[in-house]
Amino acid sequence: VTTKLDPQEQTRDEALVEACLKGTPQAFDELVCRHKDRVYNLLVRYLGNEQDALDAAQEVFLRAYRGLHGFTGRARLSTWLYSIAANLASNRLRDGHRKGRDKGVSLEHLLESAPAAAGRAISAVTNPRDLAQKRELDDLLQQELGCLPDHYRMPFILRVIEGMSYAEISEVLDCPEGTVKSRLSEARRRLREQLVKAGVV
């Protein structure tokens, strides 16, 4: 799954930013429309619940709207939006703004608290055709993702779920590519161990 924007898309983004700055309100509308779902999906996966993610996604575009004059075009718009989202999300977690659902729980916790659900989550793998089971598998994957430390989780989502390159991730997270690479490597190994324990891999 790669969701990279092609050059044409990028050109369109640039044109829209310019139109926004010239005072065409519909242009920002289109910008939101073009990027909202990617930003939202990233936030859902990072924050672990849809309500917080929706709230954060709105805030991302609000900040983008207010900060558009400061967006010089040195970065791609999508990268810029992602970096706003990443910062916002990580600050919210740090400041404990998170409400709604609890942090992800490991399968061990699940086994203790709800053995039947854990059993179904495991058996979902053997018969993934069923929609409900697919949903349970998704929930399990999300939970395990939520168990990763924040600084491993974000690069993993940006790379594996959002399909960004190391260079882009490095820009979004404002860290060297080498750091991106090593965090990704660690994130994958940890997740793999968790999923092996859960019987999914």
Added chain:
Amino acid sequence: MEHMDCQEAREEFGALLDDELTVQRREAIEAHLGECSLCLRDLESLQRTDRLYQRLERKTTPETFERDVYDAAHPSIFRRRRVKRSMWPLIAAAAVMAVTAGTLFTLLLRQPNRFEMAAAPEAPAPQLRGEGGEPYLWMPFEGKFEPIDVGEDASVRSMPTAVSEDLPSAVSERPAATDDGSGVPEAGIGLMSGESDIAMAQPAPEAQSEAMAEAMPETMPLTTEVPITFERVEGVWIQEGYAGEPVTVLATSADVEALELDQPLRDQLNALEPPIVFVHDGKWFRINGQLTMDNGQL
């Protein structure tokens, strides 16, 4: 060719999966993998992990997203719209739920076929479209509401909702009463035309009634309706028979949480959650839906 041992190769597996290696490095790893089945298995399990996450369902924003952002970005309108768009569904939800608790809801639960009355095919819910068929992204503000201080906590920014024009009389029609002794007179249901009806049906806390009176002018200026489908709303699943039916959602369980109600009333409402209250074809309904994993139905 570069020679690699297991440790060196495994350190590069991530970059290999991500296609971020030079040709030389990749070839060196591939050579190693040809000789080392343990490393090959290690790589395959990492790859399976990636694939599982790549197949995760992609989440999408609700249809009201752009409008919500727009509202938030335009403070003067935002303030006024917020009052309307947040208070109305809350008030509506409170009033409906307070009155229908144990009556309409019980009735519907006992007689699930009653829901079908709402699906009148000749009167579909209005779509949010312009004359040229283009979707509206923003709705212009044309109302006359004076801002009322509802406080930050009472607003629900992500409300996927709007309120229809005929709201005040919306509840006057309901599924016919059964004779099984659910025993609530018709008058108890015919609310929403004013404070007194509500008070008659269910003594609400006084502050609540005042807020309602203040927030409900004679005419309702906001007339947008947001079509949704019955597949999934805010994580709550709804009964199978309604798949694809357009409805107007008025409130979800999150709204109940946001209401600053007296505790007994709040408890009463919470006991009914997760509710979805909506209007369809001029009638009010609420659904108590929870996904049971066994069959995906209520």
